[in-house]
Amino acid sequence: MSTPKPADAGAAFAGLSNGMAESAAAPLLAARDLRLELGGRPVLDGLSLAVADGEVHALLGPNGAGKSTVAYTILGCGGYAPAAGELLFAGERIDALPLHERARRGMALAWQEPARFEGLTVADFLALGARVDDPAECLRRVGLRPETYLPRALDRTLSGGERKRIELAGVLERRLRLAILDEPTAGIDLLALADIVTLIDALKDGGASVLLITHAEDVAVHADRASQLCGGRIVRSGAPEAVIAHYKSRACERCDGRSCRDE
Numbered sequence: 001m002s003t004p005k006p007a008d009a010g011a012a013f014a015g016l017s018n019g020m021a022e023s024a025a026a027p028l029l030a031a032r033d034l035r036l037e038l039g040g041r042p043v044l045d046g047l048s049l050a051v052a053d054g055e056v057h058a059l060l061g062p063n064g065a066g067k068s069t070v071a072y073t074i075l076g077c078g079g080y081a082p083a084a085g086e087l088l089f090a091g092e093r094i095d096a097l098p099l100h101e102r103a104r105r106g107m108a109l110a111w112q113e114p115a116r117f118e119g120l121t122v123a124d125f126l127a128l129g130a131r132v133d134d135p136a137e138c139l140r141r142v143g144l145r146p147e148t149y150l151p152r153a154l155d156r157t158l159s160g161g162e163r164k165r166i167e168l169a170g171v172l173e174r175r176l177r178l179a180i181l182d183e184p185t186a187g188i189d190l191l192a193l194a195d196i197v198t199l200i201d202a203l204k205d206g207g208a209s210v211l212l213i214t215h216a217e218d219v220a221v222h223a224d225r226a227s228q229l230c231g232g233r234i235v236r237s238g239a240p241e242a243v244i245a246h247y248k249s250r251a252c253e254r255c256d257g258r259s260c261r262d263e
């Protein structure tokens with residue numbers, strides 16, 4: 001974990017030449033000065049962010065701050081092409097690449113909905129697509145016994161928590177380089193927070209970097225580093241405890257796009 005850095009809009013990049021330089025390598029993901037309008041309003045307004053290789057990086061911000069927009073822009077979803085700025089993945093410019101080309105390089109929005117496929121077994125599901133790791137081993141890593149679960153139908157006879165684990169086993173199998181988790185604790189109580197933290201660690205142990213998008217500080221505190229999003233840009237970046245303290249001190253329930261900008 002690195003030392004907190006002074007806050008400014010370029011803190012994510014300041015981190016590169018300070019805190020993150022300790023780990024030497026260029027970041028896995030670097031977003032620089034991204035600008036994007038949605039519905040005639042600037043949602044990303046000079047956003048810069050860096051995620052190091054092997055790092056769990058929390059992106060923290062209130063509802064409406066633009067967190068999901070950051071995820072969709074990184075992934076290259078339709079309608080989310082930035083008007084300005086740069087996106088680099090493993091040193092390569094990716095902002096002109098279509099979504100599937102970015103996915104091929106090993107990034108994905110992971111683990112959003114618990115998988116449910118009527119008619120498929122867990123073994124079938126884990127055999128889909130370009131898999132590199134052993135499905136049984138991946139199930140073990142998410143705390144499920146392969147002998148029990150591989151033959152099971154992937155349907156409503158599994159609990160939501162079991163399906164979330166199975167979905168994550170599928171993510172582990174693909175050996176993603178960057179897993180973007182958008183509000184992994186949102187919605188129904190499928191897994192306890194402690195379970196989610198364990199599973200994020202399993203992703204990290206599998207070699208993935210994780211961009212952990214959340215508005216909840218009890219999730220962000222488990223990251224290696226955190227950045228706070230407000231008004232379409234990163235207003236603070238550094239050790240999670242310091243970023244969370246700043247986030248909490250504002251008590252914004254919904255981002256007003258102004259409070260944090262002029263520090």
Ligand code: ADP
Nearest residue numbers: 038039043061062063064065066067068069070
């Ligand atoms: P968060 O994930 O932080 O809650 P979002 O990224 O979903 O925030 O949204 C950021 C802002 O952009 C919100 O004000 C939202 O209403 C707006 N927004 C998101 N998507 C669109 C869209 N497709 N068209 C217009 N406005 C959008």
Ligand code: MG
Nearest residue numbers: 067068069182
């Ligand atoms: Mg969102």
